[in-house]
Amino acid sequence: MTAAQALRDGLDSDADGFIALIGACWGEYPGCILDVDGEVPELRALATYFRDQGGRLWVAEQGGRIIGMIATRPLKEDAAWEICRMYVDGAARGSGLATRLLDTAESHARVSGAERMVLWTDTRFTRAHGFYEKLGYVRQGSIRILDDISNSLEFRYTKPAVGLVVEALDAAAAASAERRLAELLIACVADGASLTFMPPLSRDRAVAFWKTASAAVAAGSRVLLAAWCDGRLAGCVILDLATEENMPHAASLRTLMVDPVERRRGIGRALMRRAEQAARAHGRRLVMLDARAGSAAESLYRGEAWQELGRIPGLELNAARESCDTVFFWKRV
Incomplete structure (x- = not known):
């Protein structure tokens, strides 16, 4: 995050900035229409909306303009917290702001007792998918169908939060x-x-x-x-x-x-x-594997009571292109 970008708690009075940012992000994808009063009236008082659910909202500002936002709130099942309303202005992407926002929300969720993180993202938001996947989120469950003006379909992403x-x-x-x-x-x-x-x-x-x-x-x-x-x-x-x-x-x-x-x-x-x-x-009652002789993997397998079957001298090369033995292991499970 650059020195010119400031991160703070979101306020209800930021409504115009939220609407402008979300509208611009949605506008990058054909068919995504932001109908504030018809479908997402909570944007008019978003800080209160998340606070009433036990959650929290943050914004990033630059030059007095909102260029990023994110929120998180607890869910009822599995000690999970949801990441919500994550958006970053196009000009601020690649600056590390998105990672800073997500780290902030995840850290808050963890100290609040989250054991799992969950988020939903439109199937059209492919750039966002790549970002979440890079940070360890994986898809889980069925696609969610929203009965909205944008005909939205959403992927569910999740990951363990602690331990x-x-x-x-x-x-x-x-x-x-x-x-x-x-x-x-x-x-x-x-x-x-x-x-x-x-x-x-x-x-x-x-x-x-x-x-x-x-x-x-x-x-x-x-x-x-x-x-x-x-x-x-x-x-x-x-x-x-x-x-x-x-x-x-x-x-x-x-x-x-x-x-x-x-x-x-x-x-x-x-x-x-x-x-x-x-x-x-x-x-499966019998499992097999192999490892380069002298590697950390070989030490791990022996420590887990795998039995050596034998070895083939010079079967593989190490990173220095030197011949190394390969050790074969088996174990009854």
């Missing part, structure tokens, strides 16, 4: 996580993780990998588990169910990743244990 949480992603969530998981894959490969790619890994290849993975989730041949640490999507692992016909009781683990900046927080161990539970839930 270390591992969840299985369905097809929609897996597809919406592709951007963030591609970033993680690039970072892990650059850090020398025991994966199947060589650095430098291009973004196009990383995205293509996760598009294939999410398609497999949709087909039911893979389970994708994601880990959030204090609201940040920080790791994942794939449980591959596509075994041979004579091995219906087996599965394999692939692409265990933990963000390099989040290492040593128990994320990898939590993913492994949740993957073993998922294998059992899918009727």
Whole structure:
């Protein structure tokens, strides 16, 4: 956020600024019509509207003009808080303002007891989708149909807000996580993780990998588990169910990743244990995996009581293009 931008609590008297900002943002998308008095009269006293629901509203100003806004309020289910009315003026995008606004609202929700964040966004707002997905939100549930003048359809996005949480992603969530998981894959490969790619890994290849993975989730041949640490999507692992016909009781683990900046927080161990539970839930009693000899992954697997099957000398290359042994493991679950 630049020095010329000021963040403060929103007031009912900011109504004209709210209406102007939202109207401009909606105007970027064909068919989005802002009918204030007919459909969103709360914009006339928005601070009171959110305060009455136990929530809070913020605005960002520059030169006396409102250039950003966001609100949050508690929901009745699952200790969740909703992110609402997030808009940023077109000229202020790319300045870090959107991230600052969302961080402010999420921080308030967490200290107020939120365990999960939820938001709804119009299916036409593709730029917003990319922003939320980059910050760890994934799609969940059905599309919401609004009976409004704009014929709006909305996606529901969500993420755990606090602690270390591992969840299985369905097809929609897996597809919406592709951007963030591609970033993680690039970072892990650059850090020398025991994966199947060589650095430098291009973004196009990383995205293509996760598009294939999410398609497999949709087909039911893979389970994708994601880990959030204090609201940040920080790791994942794939449980591959596509075994041979004579091995219906087996599965394999692939692409265990933990963000390099989040290492040593128990994320990898939590993913492994949740993957073993998922294998059992899918009727798989035997799970296999492999790791580069001497890697952090090998140490993790041994610590989780995986049994070494054997190794192949010089099977893979490390980041320095040096030959390394590959160790194969198995475990009954």
